[in-house]
Amino acid sequence: MDTFLAENLLDTIQRKNAPDLFEHPDFYGVDDLLTPEQRMIRQSIRDFVKREISPIIEDCAQRNIFPSFIVPKFGEIGAFGPTIPVEYGGGGLDYISYGIIMQEIERGDSGMRSTASVQGSLVMYPIYKFGTEEQRRKYLPKLGSGEYLGCFGLTEPDHGSNPSGMTTNFKDMGDHYLLNGAKMWISNAPEADIAVVWAKNEQGRIHGLIVERGMEGFSTPVTHGKWSLRASITGELVFDNVKVPKENLLPNKSGLGAPMMCLDSARYGIAWGAIGAAMDCYETARRYAMERIQFGKPIASFQLVQKKLAEMLTEITKAQLVAWRLGVLMNEGKATTAQISLAKRNNVAMALEVARESRQILGGMGITGEYSIMRHMMNLESVVTYEGTHDIHLLILGKEITGIPAFA
Known part of the structure; x- marks a missing residue:
């Protein structure tokens, strides 16, 4: 990535210094329905996109490069978990503010919005909603700041629109769970520090588990050859007899309704x-x-x-x-x-x-x-x-x- 930045430094500087010609289309005066705080949030994210994303995104997409240095910067501006309470590292904002943040980031690039929305809605949200207090305190502040990058494992090679048919499973081994299976088309996977994974127990009930980078038998192969979301990183989650501590189970909701939320x-x-x-x-x-x-x-x-x-x-x-x-x-x-x-x-x-x-x-x-x-x-x-x-x-x-x- 350093070489990439050096090769494109002049172009990046020129793009950063270029005037922002964008005029916000608002034919029905929707801005009048927004609060001053919501408009201020939009301007802050708009400035961030102009400064940090727009100058590099075309080169990243052309070269199929994920600009991983953007992750902590997303954390700094509050793009991760905007609706999560502040005490857990989120923004404590309302849902319209969350939507505005996603709108402005995707105006820069859909892949960049995917990175942010996966982190907030698919990783931080289930830990906050379905996790224990210990799990919230352990993971959410690091995810909110961008110190950790997370991913969400639901889709499988043979089960996309029918997630209830998943075959990824875990068994109770007494002092831990043993996780086996695979997920695919997972945004953030190859660089994720943790994965919120949905799998069936021995009774066929779906539960969420937090799987951490470095657990033996857990790998995240990169998906190559994409023509789309080329500035986002996509991969698989592979579980080969992965020992997951019992305290990593999300205990407060089970069944397919949990990942659907x-x-x-x-x-x-x-x-x-x-x-x-x-x-x-x-x-x-x-x-x-x-x-x-x-x-x-x-x-x-x-x-x-x-x-x-x-x-x-x-x-x-x-x-x-x-x-x-x-x-x-x-x-x-x-x-x-x-x-x-x-x-x-x-x-x-x-x-x-x-x-x-x-x-x-x-x-x-x-x-x-x-x-x-x-x-x-x-x-x-x-x-x-x-x-x-x-x-x-x-x-x-x-x-x-x-x-x-x-x-x-």
């Missing part, structure tokens, strides 16, 4: 984050259209380009209103899994379509690393699949509407 929190963050990616694509396309001259005038003057821009702004505005209202419901403790599914599915699909339309406005320039659009588009192809595929979220809503599950 974690995914609800993460999916909520994704619903906000995807808006950030869409905003960046839309603003890039709008500025380009105003400057690009064809047939003697800016392409922004042509009807089809205006149609694209108008449709993009409409869809972003609708997504902003969905996210804000869902945030209110989250703060009130009223948000349902189906409501979160609707927002995740709609907003990610919206962002992917905005990225595609924006790319067309830029023409051939849209596929280059000089602009962020193609990187966002590739990233969103993962976001539309992970933590519940587009189709699975449709079926979650279908079950809510009809009362009939179509996927089981």
Whole structure:
């Protein structure tokens, strides 16, 4: 990483010093619904992204490099566990503030948002919600500060949309548990210090266990060859007779509902984050259209380009209103899994379509690393699949509407 930084030092400095041309699209005045503190948090994260992520992210994506030095910096600005109480190393913030943080980080890059949302919603959240006081005190402050990086092990090679079919299991050996199995497509895995792993006991009941780096038989192979989330690090979790201390079991909830609660929190963050990616694509396309001259005038003057821009702004505005209202419901403790599914599915699909339309406005320039659009588009192809595929979220809503599950 030092060599990488040295080779790109001049370009990084130039990008840091470049003016921030981004104009926040807010056609329906959603800002008026935010508190002064929420707007201040947004500006703080926006400044951080401009300073720390934007100057390096294109090179990181091109080279498939995870900028691990960003992890403690995320901790410093409070991007890890924003809704976790301050006494445990979190931010003690409300859910709309959490959503805003995810939106601004994903405006920089979906992979960077994945790093933050996995840490907060999928690692810190279950330890806080389902763990013992000793576990909270031991792990959460280090995760919140970025001293530790965590990952979440649910998806398996043969069980993605059907996590209840998992085969990863643990046996009670008297003074410890013996864990065997494998997980895949795990964000943060190759560099994670701990993993919150979901496995079945001898009775077939799903439980969460905290597995630590260095435990014998625990390995985290890197997933190579990704075309998406290239600045994020992805891998497997492999457990070969791993001895897990009994005090590492999360005791306060078992069953599939436990990891699903974690995914609800993460999916909520994704619903906000995807808006950030869409905003960046839309603003890039709008500025380009105003400057690009064809047939003697800016392409922004042509009807089809205006149609694209108008449709993009409409869809972003609708997504902003969905996210804000869902945030209110989250703060009130009223948000349902189906409501979160609707927002995740709609907003990610919206962002992917905005990225595609924006790319067309830029023409051939849209596929280059000089602009962020193609990187966002590739990233969103993962976001539309992970933590519940587009189709699975449709079926979650279908079950809510009809009362009939179509996927089981």
